[in-house]
Amino acid sequence: MENKVYTAKDFSSDQEVRWCPGCGDYSILKQVQSVMPEINVPKEDIVFISGIGCSSRFPYYMETFGMHSIHGRATAIASGLKAARPDLSVWIITGDGDSLSIGGNHLIHLLRRNFDTNVLLFNNQIYGLTKGQYSPTSEKGKKTKSTPMGSIDHPFNPLALCMGADATFIARTMDRDPKHMREMLMRSNNHKGTSLLEIYQNCNVFNDGAFFGMTDKATKMNQTLFLEHGQPLVFGENKDKGIRLDGFKPIIVSLEDCSIDELWIHNEKDRVKAGLLTRFFDADFPRPFGVFYSEDRPTYEDALVQQIDDAMQQKGQGNLDDLLKGSNTWTID
Amino acid sequence: MENKVYTAKDFSSDQEVRWCPGCGDYSILKQVQSVMPEINVPKEDIVFISGIGCSSRFPYYMETFGMHSIHGRATAIASGLKAARPDLSVWIITGDGDSLSIGGNHLIHLLRRNFDTNVLLFNNQIYGLTKGQYSPTSEKGKKTKSTPMGSIDHPFNPLALCMGADATFIARTMDRDPKHMREMLMRSNNHKGTSLLEIYQNCNVFNDGAFFGMTDKATKMNQTLFLEHGQPLVFGENKDKGIRLDGFKPIIVSLEDCSIDELWIHNEKDRVKAGLLTRFFDADFPRPFGVFYSEDRPTYEDALVQQIDDAMQQKGQGNLDDLLKGSNTWTID
Amino acid sequence: MTQETVEKVVIFFAGDSGDGIQLTGSQFTNTAALYGNDLSTFPDFPAEIRAPQGTLAGVSGFQISFGSTEIFTPGDECDVLVVMNVAALKANLKRLKKGGAIILNTDGFDKRNLRLAGFADDENPLTDNSLADYRVSEMNVTKLTRECLVDVTLGVKEKDRCKNMFVLGFVYWMYNRSLEHTIDFLKQKFNSKPDVLEANTRVLKAGYNFANTCEISSSRFDVKPAKMASGTYRNIMGNQATAMGLIAASQQSGLDLFYGSYPITPASDILHELAKHKNFSVRSFQAEDEIAAVSASIGASFGGALGVTATSGPGVALKGEAIGLAFMLELPLIIVNVQRGGPSTGLPTKTEQADLLQAMYGRNGEAPVPVISASTPSDCFEATLDACRIAIEHMTPVFFLSDGYIANGAEPWLFPQSKDLQSIKVPMTKKENTDYLPYKRDDKLVREWAIPGMSGLEHRVGGLEKEDLTGNVSYDSGNHELMVKTRAEKVERIADFIPNQELDAGSEKATVLVLAWGSTYGAIKTAVKELLAEGYSVAHAHLRYINPFPKNLESLIRAYDKVLIPEINNGQLIKLIRDKYVIDAIPMNKIQGIPFEAREIKNRIIELHDGE
């Protein structure tokens, strides 16, 4: 296979992009298009599968193979595709409603099976396409069209849920940080197994400012925490704060009072610590971004192919006539 | 309401019980029937809702209100029932296939919403009713009718999954320990919110001995660990072993080498430790039984009723004529 | 300048999604209604939430037909097209009749807008004579708006948001309407923002005065009040009426309303509406998906509530299994399908009637479910209430079919008084019934209901075949046949509790009968009325009850030479009629995501009438 050299433009389809002006989806599209040339896969071997939602329009804009499927089922469709065609690079595009409401079951089963696919979960904490109902990630008390008195649902913590489903790769990024997003996209791509990348995405029409504190210049340094494997958890305006573990309890410390050596060192391989990080949700804690957890576990499709190979080895390639004949025949002349 | 005094027999319906002879389901039925008189709820206010599976035949045998519904949906049906009738005591009967395969999504949504219902999850690590296919809790490599070369699915860890879904009460018991089961049933009943009780249940026809090590006299003391709030984690033939935490890492210690004071003290309120306990799955660790985690969180139905009350308070009880009229009318004579 | 009296006018307002077109349209509607016109309206949203400004995809529209005669549809061709930019013109010019009036905002015809709307560099409909067949009134609305607000301390963006008021004022002048209602509305809406209120009011008046003084508008029209039945009216949209019908059913039956739903266009507004009425004890529940929505509703019904679930076609496709369960349980349940363009995701924002066969047959096994449909926005109220009555009194799931056209359409409604509504009798057993059997039936074949909380009546239900009377599980062959037939017969007997089919127009001896259901009502009504006036021998029967059919339907339709069945699908009701009565009815189908026009129906009837 000769390796073509692509540019981001090669991945832009001829379809007019039709999200609302200002929607966070644009930025994600742009970063994905710009990362594609770097993953070193021929364009024709890349497939984007989405469900339904604003975010799920994504495949139409990618000059690759793609399917805009039905609500909540992209994960299941991608599973079948990957089982049939392990050679492809399969990307799943989904929203917080698509993946966590109607599609919750297929998502957790995808994760446990560990098909080598990349899930980009556009979390805008709202139903965009249906014009503004609360989603499973909307905060309690949220007033939306369907909850005029405020939502009474305790929201999912998507990454905690995915950890519970034994995901092998979990990360978070946001629409407003293109560089970090590109890095996370590459990491997702490079992980062998299901990569779950949650992307905070602003829906400026129905849920504007949901992540404001994490993107606004004035606050973002204090409200975000960028994880790097092997590095201490440091954040703040001047990198002057850190997180220390007191037993199982994370506490915020000032680096004036506490040496950097005492800080929690991020370890992507540590499931328990990853679990703790997914719980950083209170107002006084910075929100973590980066790779929370990453584990090597055989993929479903590899095991499947192995069984096929083994079966061929053991029984020889299937012969239709033998099959039709079976083991018990009689002849009438 | 006068309080009738019931006996277990009052909860036995006139339908012949039709599980396979020797099935673990019998023991569960018996314990549930024997616990019912103690929960202090009039019989007519108790409802058992099940999905489909061997286990889901359960409601037919209970002399209460009941519904044997469709596969995987008992949790969703019970949600609607509880929302409409918060006064009822609602019990959900489900199998590992029913709740974790087809019904996975409704289960995790039930848990996050925290309807005050009791889920009894009969985990036999197999599909019983459809005669022996592997289930989402079957171990990798398991040979079943649908996996003659061994299953290649990484199984769910049901309690870990439920923790990920922000369950407020999680416990485990087994068919062969009636006393413990009764205790866990009472604890489930007493928890306000969704109680998830996993019950290890032997399917002696299609998966006999799945929990053998935990029930067999010779091995069970070493392979089981009974959790009690405020008590150290001790187990073993002569209560001679314990679990100590080395950072986040649980290790088995002999009580000869290690004082009991150094042991991990079980705390039902500690989410992180509960998470660790759900991961005790390796052969060399004893399997925990008891209440892993319990948390107080408002229930969905209470919040719903509150909103209805608030609305009545604010707008007065709805008046149909006002509604029909709306705010903008004109008259033609 | 002329002043004419006209009988009926169709106006189409169009502009960018952000231009406030829907508000403009509904203000004009309310004013016309208050004036005593009969009317009918329909919004035309873009498929995208907010497609890029200036593009064809981003155009939002609102059509209103109003008049001094009876009005049954938002109209076929438009008399007036109001456009805020060139994309709006391009997308909608086809709606305007030759010689019609165009009111246009020249500011929306600049280079950028022309490019965004897909015109080549040198093209411009304002200058290329392509509008020669129309009466065009041009005005630079943006400029005029800004000018009249020059001394107001608002940002340009906020000022520009008043543009729609200018156009509205202009049209009010054209149709000789007072600004009063809209000024009242603005006062209420902006009562905490006096400067915005001031700006909007001023621009509204400016538009009115501009029309009055300038030379560009050559005519002014008078549309006299319609002779409508006397009484008090309100405007109503279909989804709103459905929500009210459900609340009314809850009140009339004394059962709490439980509404389990998962959002989907065009059904979501019912959820939004119901969620507002918790003071009616409405329990609205946004479920995780459609299966959970219907399941939760079944659970609620089991608990003694009125369980309702609403969705559109793709959602119904997911609910089939659970509807089968409800059918076996013989519990009340309403499944609302606000139909949209299919198949699959199809055309979510467009209308269609193509889910009728799904409602009839979209389940495994023999599971007939009553099907009720609504024909106009306000009819959704009564049809819903009726569906609930059948569900409760006959202990059965019931499909209620609406569609995007009537769901979002609006019309004046001579709303009823609660005291005049039909009452609903719940077949609840007596508390002290000591020989209660869950599947014992009355002569309607309806089983008695006992719910949790009723002491001594504990029993179990389920989806396995049940033994007659007891409801215990039964694998007996004869019992199965008995139960299948009994359940089918129970649904058939509902025909004894619905009115005979009546003709909506025409006589029982006509040559052509137009038989239809659902939202085709207005177009057919208009067509048949005109044809009758012209002396054609035609009649119109419109079905509310599709399963079971009214008892007299067969004899009614057999009387006609030709039975024409127009549908917004590829032929579905016609399949039921042909199968049931072995009558060679004639299909008429339109599958374009848009309603029939009255003239299409008219032409087809004439063809048939005059013998093809």
Next chain:
Amino acid sequence: MTQETVEKVVIFFAGDSGDGIQLTGSQFTNTAALYGNDLSTFPDFPAEIRAPQGTLAGVSGFQISFGSTEIFTPGDECDVLVVMNVAALKANLKRLKKGGAIILNTDGFDKRNLRLAGFADDENPLTDNSLADYRVSEMNVTKLTRECLVDVTLGVKEKDRCKNMFVLGFVYWMYNRSLEHTIDFLKQKFNSKPDVLEANTRVLKAGYNFANTCEISSSRFDVKPAKMASGTYRNIMGNQATAMGLIAASQQSGLDLFYGSYPITPASDILHELAKHKNFSVRSFQAEDEIAAVSASIGASFGGALGVTATSGPGVALKGEAIGLAFMLELPLIIVNVQRGGPSTGLPTKTEQADLLQAMYGRNGEAPVPVISASTPSDCFEATLDACRIAIEHMTPVFFLSDGYIANGAEPWLFPQSKDLQSIKVPMTKKENTDYLPYKRDDKLVREWAIPGMSGLEHRVGGLEKEDLTGNVSYDSGNHELMVKTRAEKVERIADFIPNQELDAGSEKATVLVLAWGSTYGAIKTAVKELLAEGYSVAHAHLRYINPFPKNLESLIRAYDKVLIPEINNGQLIKLIRDKYVIDAIPMNKIQGIPFEAREIKNRIIELHDGE
């Protein structure tokens, strides 16, 4: 003792679930087949996995009809009833014809068994003369078995497990059959357990000898080989044949088979069978539910595999939405429905044909899907292969309908050679096709297929309405109508690629035509054959293709005075026929979870024939 030659015998073996009845039946079947009889078999499982021993619910049965003539069904009435206990007798005595033979194990008629089977304390069919109409052979099988194994070192439980061999030996003697085949089978089965082998063989022979020497059996029968087409045969069950049909389609098309399924009775065995054949590159996938199963299959098809999903009615009810997607994508997909008793969970272990209308209409919007059905166990092979051919060559989802009766039934099969199978041409576009358009169609209206990996052919598909040719999203009205009509026409045109409907028996000028589909085949075939022999004017046409119908179907059926449509449902095919041809066909329905008996059909035809 007499020795008679008979043409045809029906035997029913019955006992407790643990008694090895299925093995006994299949051994007898294989021996009869090897002997050259034609035959047909059907197992009758209890609904419970393993209901309590000795109860009615726990009875397992196996019916075989074999003969020297053609055999089309497992038989109506039985000639011989073999029962291991009193529950088995009680549950099945109704099957036995008056004067028939009963072979019974007296040990199964003790107090405990009598009580478990629901007899009162003083009741016992052995002593109360209730079996007087039958020829009863009593033997204490348990005792005899144990006695003959007295010197074998096995536990009592293991010894008792040989009981079925005793009965089998007995019946072999009655029908003059050699033990050879079964002994071979035992050798293979127990080759690592010599003592168990020895015990079974010994008991088998003991049963044979017991019959030979004792006085209780008064007659011996000979059933000569049937005159069957020459060639090599095997026995085949319906689900097995379906699995093979799928593998054959994969081989004939060169597409890998992807099988996404969620277990459900009675479809699961297809999954079990396919999972065994990974060496055919079969990718079997046990999904988390039916929606995931069909979705994964669609994903696989998108990737260029042959995507297949199988289930039963309740599962189909869940797949509707995804099938609509596949229909829009115009990808090959097979949906297998092994129908069972409905509605809802219904009668999961019983048979029914009540999901036809669901297959036709169980989706939102206009989404016609071809429907193919199989009529006998072996026909499942060809019908499946044909369904795959249509799915692939016409780029469409296809429903394949089987049912519990043929899925579990078995018959001899003159299996084909792979070289004689139809080939399947995949409409894959050329790799270098530079002007590929995903929705450009050939004259069959079939689009060309391009799959991931084909450079330069990248494109997107989806569930929204598509623009003609390009497949881009289109909200255009005219395009929508064009696409709806084109997709429907594409399915209609499949009629050009299926054979004309032929008569299975009878002439084109007969008085009564029996028109049917699916597993009613055998009973109708038997009935019509007998009636023709008796001189009645009757014909039989059996449909494989239900959507579209064969092109000549209308003219074929119009030729008859009376068209009778027997179905194991409440009337479904008949709805399609009446709707399509406006022909007043006559329904005949049985809804008992069991097949028609030939005599039922026969009687009804005679009634019709002789003029009601």
